Amino acid sequence: MATSAAEELSGLSIGDDWAASCPSLRKNLSILSPDQIELAKILLNEGQSHLFNHWPDPGAEDEKKKGFFDQVARLNSSYPGGLKAYIQNARKLLADSKAGKNPYDGFTPSVPSGEVLTFGDDNFIKLEEAGVREAKNAAFVLVAGGLGERLGYKGIKLALPAETTTGKCFLQQYIESILALQEASCKLAGGQQHMQIPLVIMTSDDTNAPTLKLLESNSYFGMVPSQVKLLKQEKVACLDDNDARLALDPNDKYKIQTKPHGHGDVHALLYSSGMLYHWKSAGRKWVLFFQDTNGLLFKAIPASLGVSATKGYDVNSLAVPRKAKEAIGGITKLTHADGRTMVINVEYNQLDPLLRATGHPDGDVNCETGYSPYPGNINQLILKLDSYIEELGKTRGAIAEFVNPKYKDSSKTSFKSSTRLECMMQDYPKTLPPSANVGFTVMDTWLAYAPVKNNPEDAAKVPKGNPHHSATTGEMAIYRANSLILRKAGVQIADPVNDVFNGQEVEVWPRITWSPMWALIFADVKRKVNDKCFVSQRSTLVINGQNVFLDGLSLDGTLVVNAIDEAEVKVVGSIQNKGWVLKHVDYKDTSFPEEIRMRGFKIEKLEQLEKSYTEPGNFCLSS
Incomplete structure (x- = not known):
């Protein structure tokens, strides 16, 4: 048969x-x-x-x-090149790891060239204006693949309030900032066609649906839905041993175990999406990459984009001053014995031994400024679109990977648990040719960097003098930055008091917030305040409106001003009330929501003056 x-x-x-x-x-x-x-x-x-x-x-x-x-x-x-490439790359990297190979063998570190900015001086103001002018030619990419579990929060990190005075979440703050840049940039262009600045959000299996829900339930926070694009990152296969045998899921023998590949995937996703070519045909010149929980970031973006535009940088890494040996990567120029050079982030635990091994017996030390000459990388990048497309045409977005297996013993023959290849967004410059113009922009930490990434328990264990990087310090940093900006513009801002929340000592400044439409850059602030204004330490000031002017305001309490764009409001005179006060909350007290507990305080609203202007016209607000 x-x-x-x-x-x-x-x-x-x-x-x-x-x-x-x-x-x-x-x-x-x-x-x-x-x-x-x-x-x-x-x-x-x-x-x-x-x-x-x-x-x-x-x-x-x-x-x-x-x-x-x-x-x-x-x-x-x-995965660029498919599973075959992944397994072959894994074998090589696992062999290098077992042999203890140093990825920086043959390289000599030196200080790269970049721009160190001073907030509020003439150069800073010029660069901010140049950045706003360029913004209409930019696209923004937000890397947001993580949940807030490490913070003690069950939701996505983008949904966390950046500060609790207004309750605006990180995503709302970011989108409102981009919309303010969009409007200001088109205005500076003088009657040019209104251009929408696109926003791409890289999500993961964990964050894709909640991110979409957050956008849809809030009408995209004012953006046109077509302006926002979600790109979902896939995970990569786990590896069981040095032969790169793929690991089966312990709970399902018909599934390969997977783990996140790292935020470096954003480059391959952008390449495969075809969006880069679409942006180029629309006349865009810059791609700005940023991460999900830095409430200060958009205070640094206009001047940084101005640096990219004036210097013609192919890659501009945003950075902050860094103390020698501080636990933050340093931006470093590496020159190989064979002539290759690259400007990249070198992790702090690799930078010091690398310097010692190449003729610097003291390793990473502070220079005459009191800081290391190697600035601290904060993982925010500005890339020139033309050269970015050219490079991705060669690499398809593949980023240099690393592997970090946890070995059972010194023989390095077996792992404690499965591992995987990882890649980082900021390692993009590793494959660039020597002709690439790679630099950095350093800004004060108080202005540019206050990430929220540690839960209260871990933050409280941070050694004194080191940043806590918690929800507590992230919120307080916003008030501090706004207070210092107003002070620089001439407003008399009372000194902060020290307090302890969730075991973290912080400076408590007046709780001052404003919408990005009110002031996007320092020149906006200077135009809208004067030196006859005073704000006490216990005060709260919230400004929502483009044309609100503080003219001799003396505030001791809480003032909230809401105004449509067509309403011009002058705020004058003395305003005093019981205000809003901070009440301590224990992070273990489950009677409070997670987003309050993780801060260690809640705002008790005793009394305030709140005024809303919903009709066009000129108005005067006084007590």
């Missing part, structure tokens, strides 16, 4: 000799599609036959077997 096609495929036919080393897979070829068979060949060629050892004969768990290949197809398509 003639054999069926299925029997022929599952038997010892000539066409399946490639699977002879894996009988359990060979028996199941009949249930697989041609595409799935090609994927199976890749896996066997790369030494992954163990993935099929447990497979029963055809007819048993066939849907799960097909589901396995659905996952393999996703892993293959989402």
Whole structure:
């Protein structure tokens, strides 16, 4: 009797000799599609036959077997070069790790060239205006693949309030800042066609749906929905051993265990999406990358973009002054013995030994400024679009990877748990040619950098003098920056008092916030205040409106001003009330919401003067 096609495929036919080393897979070829068979060949060629050892004969768990290949197809398509390239890269990196190879062997570090800015001086003001002028030619990319679990928060980090005076979440603050840049830039262009600044958000399986829900339930915080694009990052396969054998999920033998690949994936996602070419055809020149919980970032962006435009930087890394040996990566120029050079972030625990090994016996030390000459990288990048497209045309967005296996013992033959390859967004410059113009822009930490990444317990353990980087310090940093900006503009701002929340000592400045439409750059602030104004330490000042002017205001309490753009409001005279006060909250007290507990305080609203102007016209607000 003639054999069926299925029997022929599952038997010892000539066409399946490639699977002879894996009988359990060979028996199941009949249930697989041609595409799935090609994927199976890749896996066997790369030494992954163990993935099929447990497979029963055809007819048993066939849907799960097909589901396995659905996952393999996703892993293959989402990695530049596919699974074959991933496994081969992993073998090389794991061999280097086992051998203890130093990635910086042959390189000599030196201080790169960049711009160090002083807030409020003439140069800073000029660069801010240049940055606003360029903003209409920019696109923004927000890397937001993480949940807030590390902070003690169950939701996505973008939904966290940046500060609790207004309750605006990080995503709202970012979008309002981009919209303010958009309006100011088009205005400076003098009647040019109104251009929307695009925003791309890189999400993950964990954050994609909640991010979309946050946008949709808040009408995209004022953006046109088509202005915002979500790109979902896939995970990568885990590795079980030094031979780069892929790890099966301990809870499902028909799934490969996966973990995040790191925010470096953003480059490959942008390349494969085709958006870069669309932006270029629309006349865009710059791509700005930023991360999800730095409430100060947009105070630094206009001047940094101005630096990129005036210097013609292909890559501009935003940076802050960094103390020698401080636990933050340093931006460093590396020159290899063979002549190669690159300007990249070198992690602090690698920079000091690298300097010692290359003729600097004291390693990383402070210079005459009191800071290390290697500025602190804060993972915010501005890339020139033309050269970015050219580079990604060669690399398809693949970023230099690393692997960090946790070995069971000094023999380095087995792992405590599975590992995976990782990549970082800021390592993009590693593949650039020597002709690339790579620099940095340093700004004061108080103005540019206050990330929220530690939970209260971990933040309280940070050694004295080091940044806590918690929700507590992130919020207080916003009030401090706004107070210092107003003080620089001539307003008399009372000195802060010290207090302790969740075990962290912080300076408590007046709780001052304003919408980006009120003041995007320092020149805006200077135009709208004068030196006859005073704000006491216990005060709260909230300004929502483009044309609100503080003219001799003396505030001791709480004032909230809301005004439409067509309403011009002059705020004068003395305003005094009981105001809003900060009440201590214990982070273990579950009667409070997570976003309050993680700060260690809540705002008790006793009394305020709140005025809203919803009609066009000129108005005067006084007590």
